[in-house]
Amino acid sequence: MTLQTDYIGKPTSRVDGPAKVTGTAKYAAEYNVPNLLYGYVVSSPIAKGKITKIDAAPVLALPGVQQVFSHENVPHYALLDRSYKDQIAPGGSPFRPLHDAEIKYSLQPVALVVADTFELARYAASILHIEYEEAAHETELSQHIDEAYEPGRGKAGYQPPKSRGNFGKGWKEGVAHMEAQYSHHAQHHNPMEMFATTVEWLGDKNLNIYDKTQGAFNSQLLVTKVFGLSKDQARVISKYTGGGFGSGLRPQYQLLLAVMASLQLERSVRVSLTREQMFSFGHRAETLQHVALATAADGSLTGINHFAVAETSQFEDFTENVVGWSGMLYNCKNVELGYRLAKGDIYTPLDMRAPGAASGSIALEIAMDEMAYAAGLDPLEFRLRNYSDIDQAQDLPxxxxxxxxxxxxxxxxxxxxxxxxxxxxxxxxxxxxxxxxxxxxxxxSKMPATVKASLDADGHLTVSSGTNEIGTGTYTIMTQIAAESMGLPIEAVTFVLGDTTLPQSPIQGGSWTAASVGNSVVEACTKLGEALLKQAQKMDHPAFKDAKIDDVQFANGQMRLRADDTQAVVLRDVVQASGEPKIDAENSTVLAKLEMLKPPRYSxxxxxxxxxxxxxxxxxxxxxxxxxxxxxxxxxxxxxxxxxxxxxxxxxxxxxxxxxxxxxxxxxxxxxxxxxxxxxxxxxxxxxxxxxxxxxxxxxxxxxxxxxxxxxxxxxxxxxxxxxxxxxxxxxxxxxxxxxxxxxxx
Structure with a gap:
């Protein structure tokens, strides 16, 4: 019988589908650990000001309430220092929950009530008496256009937009013109799974942290930095994520509050946010945009101007590539781009599916439609006439x-x-x-990612990486790639992810996971193949004696010579002959990291x-x-x-x-x-x-x-x-x- 081992490019059903539809797939708030306490976040009713009084005594008197945490009793961890950052933090000082009495935005967490049951914690939070001194706030972006500024530095990797040519000259050369203002309001991610963290207390500051995140290593980095824990003490697990869309790229405040409470009470603690509280961190920034286009008589663009102002918080400079796409998508010599920020009394915006591009493409693509009408051309024909065969923004093919x-x-x-x-x-x-x-x-994009491949004596392949699954199909496509790489049926392959005890992987975002982890799966399987070949050469298989890895192929659960596929050995027999329960291999990310330092040759x-x-x-x-x-x-x-x-x-x-x-x-x-x-x-x-x-x-x-x-x-x-x-x-x-x-x- 010939087994199917060509899986890449095939419409394969999700390997994690049965776990999801039967309810065995566990999410962050579904891990039932022993001796569990429940935390409920109290949110600020005002947008700006300060806390003047917290009366926790009546709440603490309730049987079953363990503690009320606020700025008055939170211990001085590094969480109170300005030095900590997560992997994608923008410029500025990250928000520090329960740091002081200052209120920076509406729905800011101001207290955490921890009790024996969720219902009790929620009730206790509802009667916690807090008094505020309210200050004037400003949240309307349009009122601060004149105060907008060019960000000095934003989040990692942000590059200010680059203009070229002379837009003024191109505008004058045009025989048809359009100019308009575009806007979209703030949008929130609203995934089905709300943010939650379950911290399992193992004793002596050792924690298993089940977190809703798009990057387990990012959550671990923050926790270890803030609380002074080692990586062994702070294991982060995120096997399934019920939607993220970018909201899980940065660790959210419930993670810090849950870990803090667990360390203080030396108990397991779960903190879950409500749907309303999902509006208290991160969103697609409201953006105001101006686009002006000019065309010659033949419909070719002579000038492009695209300027955007986006909102950010008072404490961080959140940046996006909103206007840069206008400098590369269409052919034009004269392009003027501008991007500015305006501060408001809001939480810092956050990446949201196609960050920046989703905002910028609305303005650009409506403007292109308007320009097509002004130039008397069909919108499709207009785009084809202005097709760019090179990336003019980077001057690269x-x-x-x-x-x-x-x-x-x-x-x-x-x-x-x-x-x-x-x-x-x-x-x-x-x-x-x-x-x-x-x-x-x-x-x-492609980021460095480490993958481990392991073949056991039964011929089962386990491939592992600490990447996340946010519903995109990561479990499935990595299983497909591994199955094809090692010539095994898909049922004989398991892909393991979402755990900081696994090999390092980048956050799942930017549409780079398939390329980053997928290519690393191939590299790890190639390393495993080399290890299997070495073992086969120790066995009584003279055909493999002088073979190199390029001389063999993997198919139907066998390793074969490419030149003569009758010369083959069963993979599980190779592992069994080694005397070990399994043979392991892991790819190296050194070359990938070095490649990222080189100037790009292509767009x-x-x-x-x-x-x-x-x-x-x-x-x-x-x-x-x-x-x-x-x-x-x-x-x-x-x-x-x-x-x-x-x-x-x-x-x-x-x-x-x-x-x-x-x-x-x-x-x-x-x-x-x-x-x-x-x-x-x-x-x-x-x-x-x-x-x-x-x-x-x-x-x-x-x-x-x-x-x-x-x-x-x-x-x-x-x-x-x-x-x-x-x-x-x-x-x-x-x-x-x-x-x-x-x-x-x-």
């Missing part, structure tokens, strides 16, 4: 770029050639029909083109998105099934950005008022109709050995703009403020 194919294949699938250009010219009965398009570009990016149909009731101005085609070029697709799910999720999110997602701030109170899933609107089943995902073939032997480009982010880009452009085509009304709600169309 692309490792690969199949965006032109995305345009053509997406348009063909959608039927774009049947579009009539005049707004309001297409109808379905009494409904106005609009067709719009957009697109985007996202980094194809490495994924691209997409989105086509959208909307139907609008002309009297009620209700909008329904009835069709979407998203054509994506993201290198080699490891698993079309999970990859398609990623893009489907991105499209749904884009529809939410366009039509409903908005964190509504009442500036009188400095608080987001719709802090629930009843009032923070996201698309539901009834909002979603036909979505087609087209994976455009793209081979790239330069981006990384497997040719992988991440696609979790790129699939979102251009979707919101395409919806806005389709609404204009249907109604003739141009809305530049997201989300596009009924009141803005009436």
């Amino acid at each position: 692309y490792s690969s770029k199949a965006l032109r194919k995305c345009y053509h294949e997406g348009a063909a699938k959608f039927g774009w050639e049947q579009r009539t250009p005049e707004p309001g010219s297409m109808r379905d009965g009494n409904l106005l029909v609009g067709w719009g398009m957009g697109g985007g570009v996202w980094d194809a 490495m990016h994924a691209h997409n083109a989105v086509f959208v149909e909307v139907k609008v009731d002309p009297e009620l101005m209700t909008v329904h998105v009835t069709r979407v085609v998203n054509a994506v070029a993201a290198g080699r697709i490891i698993n079309p099934k999970t990859a398609r799910s990623q893009v489907l999720g991105s499209v749904v999110w884009g529809l939410g950005m366009a039509l409903m997602e908005e964190s509504v701030m009442d500036h009188r109170f400095g608080r987001y008022m719709n802090h629930s899933l009843a009032e923070y609107h996201v698309p539901v089943n009834a909002d979603i109709h036909d979505i087609d995902v087209v994976f455009v073939s793209e081979e790239d032997d330069k981006v990384n050995p497997l040719g992988i480009k991440g696609l979790g982010e790129v699939g979102l880009l251009g979707v919101a703009a395409a919806v806005a452009n389709a609404i204009y085509h249907a109604t003739g009304k141009r809305v530049r403020d997201m989300p596009i709600t009924i009141d803005k169309l009436l």
